[in-house]
Structure formats: structure tokens, C-alpha cells
Amino acid sequence: MPDTAVLDVDGTLVDTNYQHALAWFRAFRRFDVTLPVWRLHRAIGMGGDQLVPAVAGDGFEAAHGDAVRAAWTEEFDPLQPEVQPFEGARDLIAELDRRGWTVVLASSGKQQHVDAYLDLLDARDLVDGWTTSDDADATKPAPDLLQVALERVSGRSGVLLGDSVWDCEAAKNAGMGSLAVRTGGFSAEELADAGASAVFDSLPELIESLDRTGFARPS
Structure with missing residues (x-):
């Protein structure tokens, strides 16, 4: 029990969910990938290891997964004081x-x-x-x-x-x-x-x- x-x-x-979605949007833009923010929001709650292939595909994950997760951290950190x-x-x-x-x-x-x-x-x-x-x-x-x-x-x-x-x-x-x-x-x-x-x-x-x-x- x-x-x-x-x-x-x-x-x-x-x-934090909307700050997360915005940070992911900006992180993907660094790689010339523009994803609708609503789609990113729907994936918030997954960890980054799951989110990247879910929204951008396995090919993007293989080529840029670690880099886009690092970019997400750089984009999210300035938003942290708003949380x-x-x-x-x-x-x-x-x-x-x-x-x-x-x-x-x-x-x-x-x-x-x-x-x-x-x-x-x-x-x-x-x-x-x-x-x-x-x-x-x-x-x-x-x-x-x-x-x-x-x-x-x-x-x-x-x-x-x-x-x-x-x-x-x-x-x-x-x-x-x-x-x-x-x-x-x-x-x-x-x-x-x-x-x-x-x-x-x-x-x-x-x-x-x-x-x-x-x-x-x-x-």
C-alpha cells in the first residue's frame, strides 16, 4: 500500500511549462528548425532525452540531440528568475x-x-x-x-x-x-x-x- x-x-x-516551451523553441531555432510552440508545449513533461526525438525525429536526435539540449539550458537559464x-x-x-x-x-x-x-x-x-x-x-x-x-x-x-x-x-x-x-x-x-x-x-x-x-x- x-x-x-x-x-x-x-x-x-x-x-515553468511555458518557459520550457519557449526555451525549446529558441534552442531548435539555433539549428534552423522552427517548431510550433503548441507542439512543444504538448511534449513538456517529457525529459529532454525523450522530447527531442518526439518533436524533431530520430534523425535530428542522432545528429544534434546533445547540442540542442545544451542550447535549451542556455535559453532556459535567463528565464529562471521569472519562475x-x-x-x-x-x-x-x-x-x-x-x-x-x-x-x-x-x-x-x-x-x-x-x-x-x-x-x-x-x-x-x-x-x-x-x-x-x-x-x-x-x-x-x-x-x-x-x-x-x-x-x-x-x-x-x-x-x-x-x-x-x-x-x-x-x-x-x-x-x-x-x-x-x-x-x-x-x-x-x-x-x-x-x-x-x-x-x-x-x-x-x-x-x-x-x-x-x-x-x-x-x-
């Missing part, structure tokens, strides 16, 4: 901790970005652990990162909170249940179809409904 709350970070706790936490983000972590959950942040972000988000959320003393892009060879929707997150805190079983269909699919691939918030820009129907047992418009709405969700109490 679940004893660990596995929380996605980008798009779930901090409002803000979603309303209720720290309150949710604190409430899960109060209820007795082991809380781990499952991020595929760069170490420096995850460090910045931990400080932004003032959450270092509330969470039991976190991951970065260095911790798994394959990112969401592969299950690897969620499995690493669970192992990091010696969790028995987890429930994921995410904002994208890729989060929900990763949870399903890892044998976890999932809840979702619409803060990443995906519809309730898409998130439910991807495996979310419940979908909320915001973190405050989720907090008010915790007793009716998989985050009621750890087992």
Missing part, C-alpha cells in the same frame, strides 16, 4: 508531511534548477528527498525516474502527483497510482485517459479534497 507521495516539480509545484511557485505548493507539501507521508520530489530537471526550486518553495526541510536529471538514464514517460525517487526514500509504494499526460503514463509504467492538476495546460479528459484517478484545477482545490483522494493517509 502507498506510503510515499511522489511529486512532480515543473508544471506541478512551480509554473514562481503555484499557489498552495508549499502548503500541499506541508500537509502531506503532517499526514505522515514520505514526500519525494521526482524531477528530471538540472541540478541547478532543482536547487533553485527547493529554495523557491522553501521545502528542503519538508521533503525527504528529490531527484534530478542525473539520476535516471530514461525520463518520463519511462518509469525510471519514479522508481529512483521511491528508492531514494526507501518507499514501499508511491502515488504520483503530476501535471502532464507524461507524468501519468510514467506512473502507470511504474505501477503507481496518480493524481493530476491542470496547471501544465493539459485537459482533465487527457489526464484521466492517461491514468489519473482524479484531476484538479489547482493545488488549493486538491488540498481541500485530500480526504477523498489517494493522498488521504499513507498506509
Whole structure:
């Protein structure tokens, strides 16, 4: 039975998805590839190892994958000061901790970005652990990162909170249940179809409904 709350970070706790999409758009433009921003947004939630071939093809990945990911970092870093936490983000972590959950942040972000988000959320003393892009060879929707997150805190079983269909699919691939918030820009129907047992418009709405969700109490 679940004893660990596995929380996605980008798009779930901090409002970054549109900055990510813009940074990817600019990174691909360096290679004379112009992709519609809406298409890039639809892929946000995947790690860079999955996103590049998904939006630009396996040939582009083979020729330029590492270079475009490096370009993305250069484009995203100047946008970092604009990032803000979603309303209720720290309150949710604190409430899960109060209820007795082991809380781990499952991020595929760069170490420096995850460090910045931990400080932004003032959450270092509330969470039991976190991951970065260095911790798994394959990112969401592969299950690897969620499995690493669970192992990091010696969790028995987890429930994921995410904002994208890729989060929900990763949870399903890892044998976890999932809840979702619409803060990443995906519809309730898409998130439910991807495996979310419940979908909320915001973190405050989720907090008010915790007793009716998989985050009621750890087992």
C-alpha cells in the first residue's frame, strides 16, 4: 500500500511549462528548425532525452540531440528568475508531511534548477528527498525516474502527483497510482485517459479534497 507521495516539480509545484516551451523553441531555432510552440508545449513533461526525438525525429536526435539540449539550458537559464511557485505548493507539501507521508520530489530537471526550486518553495526541510536529471538514464514517460525517487526514500509504494499526460503514463509504467492538476495546460479528459484517478484545477482545490483522494493517509 502507498506510503510515499511522489511529486512532480515543473508544471506541478512551480509554473515553468511555458518557459520550457519557449526555451525549446529558441534552442531548435539555433539549428534552423522552427517548431510550433503548441507542439512543444504538448511534449513538456517529457525529459529532454525523450522530447527531442518526439518533436524533431530520430534523425535530428542522432545528429544534434546533445547540442540542442545544451542550447535549451542556455535559453532556459535567463528565464529562471521569472519562475514562481503555484499557489498552495508549499502548503500541499506541508500537509502531506503532517499526514505522515514520505514526500519525494521526482524531477528530471538540472541540478541547478532543482536547487533553485527547493529554495523557491522553501521545502528542503519538508521533503525527504528529490531527484534530478542525473539520476535516471530514461525520463518520463519511462518509469525510471519514479522508481529512483521511491528508492531514494526507501518507499514501499508511491502515488504520483503530476501535471502532464507524461507524468501519468510514467506512473502507470511504474505501477503507481496518480493524481493530476491542470496547471501544465493539459485537459482533465487527457489526464484521466492517461491514468489519473482524479484531476484538479489547482493545488488549493486538491488540498481541500485530500480526504477523498489517494493522498488521504499513507498506509
